[in-house]
Amino acid sequence: MTLLIYGAYGYTGELVAEEAVDRDLDVVVAGRDEVRTRHLGDRLGCDYRVFPVDGAAADLADVDAVLNCAGPFVRTYRPLVEACLETGTHYLDITGELTVFEAIAERDREAEKAGVCLLPGVGFDVVPTDCLAGHLHDRHPTATHLQLGIDATTTVSKGTLASMIEHIDSSGKVRRDGEIVDVPIAHRSRRIDFGRGERNAVTVPWGDVSTAYYTTGIENVEVYAAMPVVAETALKVGRLVTPLLAMEPIKGALQTVARTAIDGPTAGQRERGRCHVWGEATDGERTVTSRLETPETYALTVDAATTAAERVIEEGPIGFETPAAAFTPEFVLELEGVEGFFDE
Ligand SMILES: NC(=O)c1ccc[n+]([C@@H]2O[C@H](COP(=O)([O-])OP(=O)(O)OC[C@H]3O[C@@H](n4cnc5c(N)ncnc54)[C@H](OP(=O)(O)O)[C@@H]3O)[C@@H](O)[C@H]2O)c1
The missing domain is CATH 3.40.50.720 (NAD(P)-binding Rossmann-like Domain)
Structure with missing residues (x-):
């Protein structure tokens, strides 16, 4: 094979x-x-x-x-x-x-x-979060709303940065009533306890907005990434320059810089790094929460x-x-x- x-x-x-x-x-x-x-x-x-x-x-x-x-x-x-x-x-x-x-x-x-x-x-995108979504659905089959959160402080590779730049001009996204809808970047924030105290977390248009629905059938999905309030503010200010970043020459230049200036995490960083994943499913009456701790993303x-x-x-x-x-x-x-x- x-x-x-x-x-x-x-x-x-x-x-x-x-x-x-x-x-x-x-x-x-x-x-x-x-x-x-x-x-x-x-x-x-x-x-x-x-x-x-x-x-x-x-x-x-x-x-x-x-x-x-x-x-x-x-x-x-x-x-x-x-x-x-x-x-x-x-x-x-x-x-x-x-x-x-x-x-x-x-x-x-x-x-x-x-x-x-x-x-x-x-x-890493989306295995832990997708499995957590499936697990939460098994625990709460009538849940109507799902929130997933990722706390993964890590060095990124040049390819990951280039991929983030590829979608830099896209809006925020959440799933509502089964449909993926556009929302402003960093549309919502909340405090999440990933298992080591509460952290600020902000909505991101990541893969689980798509996949969690196919895994669970839950029609309302939001995905959060842990980040300091200052990073959240930068994202909100960044909305102003989004149309500029959509221009192909600017995007291309940023990707070239990413490909030349960045190395991925070292073997030591990959070995030592830990990530935390959190999820909450509710039907408005009963809420269940589950967490996972995983190795470093790469x-x-x-x-x-x-x-x-x-x-x-x-x-x-x-x-x-x-x-x-x-x-x-x-x-x-x-x-x-x-x-x-x-x-x-
Ligand atoms: N799901 C996750 O959690 C996860 C984890 C790690 C990485 N990723 C993603 O995986 C991708 C690769 O990451 P990386 O760190 O390995 O990046 P990388 O070091 O830049 O490697 C990218 C590879 O893709 C090839 N490639 C890119 N565009 C191509 C095209 N149009 N046609 C043919 N080959 C092409 C590159 O070849 P050339 O050098 O010839 O362009 C290179 O071999 C990124 O999108 C990253 O976001 C996802």
Whole structure:
């Protein structure tokens, strides 16, 4: 059973490829740059393929699953998903981009017809929060409102920063009555106890606004990120320059700076970092709260993405899936260093 890792010479892709080889999976590393892909294949002692995302089908016919680590995913998911549907290959990625989740969810029927699984979001975004959402729904099946929160102080990689810049001009987003609606950036804030005292947290348009609905059917979803009040104020002031940032030359320049000036977390930072995830589900009468503590975001991403790919290849779920829907909410507890669920 062959797993092709696309974007494998990027910061996260390389860590995932190393982990997959360590686990003795039959790995093919792939990317668009000949020299970097070949060097990685040689270093890891596995096959390599060089191809752009457009017209990928010829390179996927003999692989069982693709794990796409090439982001911003809004620029790579479509041709790879289409090639996977054409060739009957399972597709996974580590996106956290809301628009990408929504677009892939729309391909559910096609995936069922092709007999493949489309499973985006098998990184830190959204595995812990999605599993927490599923767990809260199991505890409170009649809940109508779900809030999820993430407290993850970490260094980001250049690709993550480039992906954040890609969507810098998008508004805030929440789910209301089943629909994703635009709201101002940093629309709401509240105090959240992530398990080590209350912190300020602010609404963010992250992936769970999309995925939590598919996992739980709960029609009202808000996602919060812990941040100091000063950062919240900066986000609100930043609304004034959003139209400027939407201009392609400015966005492109910011991405170039991100790609040259940033390194991802060091091995030590990945080993030592801890993150806290919180969720609350209510029907207005009864409220339940649960928490998780996880390893650092990139460390968890490497474990979650590799484990998800192994399970998709072994179990072959079909159609569009979220991590908790594909593997049950307990999936996150299989990952090394995850503690929880802590229920109230
Ligand atoms: N879900 C999560 O929690 C999570 C965790 C970690 C990372 N991520 C996401 O994963 C993505 C990668 O992160 P990273 O840290 O690995 O970034 P990175 O070091 O910049 O690597 C990005 C990789 O994607 C490739 N790539 C980008 N655009 C491409 C395109 N249009 N066609 C073909 N290849 C393309 C790059 O190749 P070139 O160098 O040739 O451009 C490179 O191999 C980011 O979007 C990041 O936000 C998500």
